[in-house]
Amino acid sequence: MPLRSSRPISQDxxxxxxxxxxxxxxxxxxxxVVNQALRSGVEVQTVKKTDAGLNKKVVAPVVNARKLDxxxxxxxxxxVSTEVKQAIQKARLAKKLSQAELAKQINEKxxxxxxxxxxxxxxxxxxLAKLEKVLGVKLxxxxxxx
Numbered sequence: 001m002p003l004r005s006s007r008p009i010s011q012d013x014x015x016x017x018x019x020x021x022x023x024x025x026x027x028x029x030x031x032x033v034v035n036q037a038l039r040s041g042v043e044v045q046t047v048k049k050t051d052a053g054l055n056k057k058v059v060a061p062v063v064n065a066r067k068l069d070x071x072x073x074x075x076x077x078x079x080v081s082t083e084v085k086q087a088i089q090k091a092r093l094a095k096k097l098s099q100a101e102l103a104k105q106i107n108e109k110x111x112x113x114x115x116x117x118x119x120x121x122x123x124x125x126x127x128l129a130k131l132e133k134v135l136g137v138k139l140x141x142x143x144x145x146x
Contacts, residue, residue: 077122084128084139085119091135092117106130 027033037044092102092113099117103110108127115121116131128139 080116080119080121080123082119084123085117087137087139088113088131088135089117091137095135102131102134105134 023033034044092099097105099113100110103113106113106127108130112121112127116127121127125140132139
């Protein structure tokens with residue numbers, strides 16, 4: 001049999017308050033809940049969003065990206081002049097070198113020499129200095145060739 005304590009049995013008569021949890025925001029937007037609140041006379045706050053349904057945050061002036069690029073950087077770079085490309089070709093042929101042999105001597109790819117001789121290359125001072133040294137001609141400055 002269970003043992004009973006010798007203390008007198010007493011009840012706690014303090015009130016206990018049970019509160020409902022606050023309704024979530026999604027529940028407050030539910031049309032059924034809004035209509036029920038309107039019918040019961042509760043004040044309902046409505047807010048109209050000005051940019052509803054638009055995917056715009058800030059209206060900025062349209063700027064053409066190409067115009068910005070052209071303003072910041074030149075649209076075309078200077079290419080090797082005809083005097084320089086002819087001087088390279090004449091000096092290479094005078095030394096009886098192929099483009100590949102010349103490229104090997106200046107430690108560059110054969111395509112670099114080909115671009116310089118065709119006039120498609122953007123002049124690089126280091127490459128021009130190597131070509132001057134190997135070919136023995138002046139390629140930089142105002143007076144080109146010997």
